Amino acid sequence: MKRFVFVCSMLCMSLASFAGVKYTILGKAPQEMNGEKVYLSMMSKNTRVPQDSARIENGAFVFKGETERNDIASIYQRSEHGFYALVALEEATITLDLTGKDFPVQSGGTLSERLNEYADTMAAYNREAASLGIDKMADEFRNPQTSDARKKELIEVFNSVRDRRSQAMNSLFVKNKDNVLGAYLFPSVKGFYSEDEAEQLILSAGKDFQEYPSVKRVLAQLNAGKARRSGNRFADFEMEDKEGNMRKLSEFVGNGKYVLVDFWASWCGPCRAEMPHVKAAYEKFHDKGFEIVGVSLDNKKEAWLKAIEQLGMPWPQLSDLKGWQNAGAQKYGVNSIPCTLLVSPEGIIIGSNYRGNQLEQKLGELLK
Numbered sequence: 001m002k003r004f005v006f007v008c009s010m011l012c013m014s015l016a017s018f019a020g021v022k023y024t025i026l027g028k029a030p031q032e033m034n035g036e037k038v039y040l041s042m043m044s045k046n047t048r049v050p051q052d053s054a055r056i057e058n059g060a061f062v063f064k065g066e067t068e069r070n071d072i073a074s075i076y077q078r079s080e081h082g083f084y085a086l087v088a089l090e091e092a093t094i095t096l097d098l099t100g101k102d103f104p105v106q107s108g109g110t111l112s113e114r115l116n117e118y119a120d121t122m123a124a125y126n127r128e129a130a131s132l133g134i135d136k137m138a139d140e141f142r143n144p145q146t147s148d149a150r151k152k153e154l155i156e157v158f159n160s161v162r163d164r165r166s167q168a169m170n171s172l173f174v175k176n177k178d179n180v181l182g183a184y185l186f187p188s189v190k191g192f193y194s195e196d197e198a199e200q201l202i203l204s205a206g207k208d209f210q211e212y213p214s215v216k217r218v219l220a221q222l223n224a225g226k227a228r229r230s231g232n233r234f235a236d237f238e239m240e241d242k243e244g245n246m247r248k249l250s251e252f253v254g255n256g257k258y259v260l261v262d263f264w265a266s267w268c269g270p271c272r273a274e275m276p277h278v279k280a281a282y283e284k285f286h287d288k289g290f291e292i293v294g295v296s297l298d299n300k301k302e303a304w305l306k307a308i309e310q311l312g313m314p315w316p317q318l319s320d321l322k323g324w325q326n327a328g329a330q331k332y333g334v335n336s337i338p339c340t341l342l343v344s345p346e347g348i349i350i351g352s353n354y355r356g357n358q359l360e361q362k363l364g365e366l367l368k
Helices: 002-017 110-132 134-142 148-175 180-192 195-204 207-211 213-228 269-288 301-311 327-332 358-366
Strands: 021-028 037-044 047-055 060-067 071-077 083-089 093-097 105-107 238-241 246-248 258-264 290-296 317-319 339-343 349-352
Touching (some): 021 071, 021 083, 037 060, 071 180, 083 093, 083 105, 083 110, 105 110, 110 134, 110 148, 148 180, 180 195, 195 207, 195 213, 213 327, 238 327, 258 269, 258 358, 269 290, 269 301, 269 358, 301 317, 327 339, 339 358, 349 358
Parallel strands (some): 021 093
Antiparallel strands (some): 021 060, 037 047, 071 083, 093 105, 238 246, 238 317, 258 339
16 A cells, blocks of 8 residues: 555656646637637747647637746748747736737736837837848849949948847847747857857756747857867868869868868858958958958859859858758858858968958958
């Protein structure tokens, strides 16, 4: 009997220790959406996976469920009335109102309030982008007839809006480092921090933050990216150049010049936006002992070669045409592009990910 009581007690303790967060979502939708389905999805291995669905009846829908911890899910609808909204999953009854003209409004617990602040902030920047006509500007930028001078002006506008939006997101992250919203935002703002700072942020945070799937992925990426750390000797790799000849990185790096190893791709918009800055640094310092080696994460040789010609890149180019499985990207833990490494004449990594005129400034210090 004692053994039975002991086993039951242990079972109850075990079940209690794995008790999840029970949530209820009460949704309010426009009447014209009656009969349509809405879907709830959550992140799994960097992909949103549908978890549940509900049909809208009399302008309302309900989701009930349980999750391991407080989390952030998305609710969306695919019809002509389609929408996409983030919603808090917490131990509370959450109401989600989709009938307003702006972003969906939710109420429930503390996480819902924090998520409203995030949605409000992002909506403000979306309105700003719309008022500036960003979509039309993007079309103008892609137009082959747009002059280089005009493209430079457009890039400055794009960068200004992007930078202000990123600063706002980082401010929200700083306010929410102790909860799931901070964990949700972290992958988007980690660029504000050095790799050492980002790693320390994770290791010093609470368990909920550390255990959040996207944060765990960032930590894994940071560990893989330690090969990029300043002070390390460069790691060699081998792949084909434009002519199909096998070349080693060591043919260009560690041979008496400062070398920028630039991971990029033809389909990468931010890479193209940064290229004028990279070219300016090349033209100013190439004759003083500076070289660039491009490493493309393209899959198709035709697209790769066309982009080299379009962007006017005269420096050596390498690729194995394996996309994100590129041997160099794998060796250096590259998970986003553009990604750059500045290497000393002796083959020691000096720094990484210079943006705008930062590269030109750094080379000005090194090649006085």
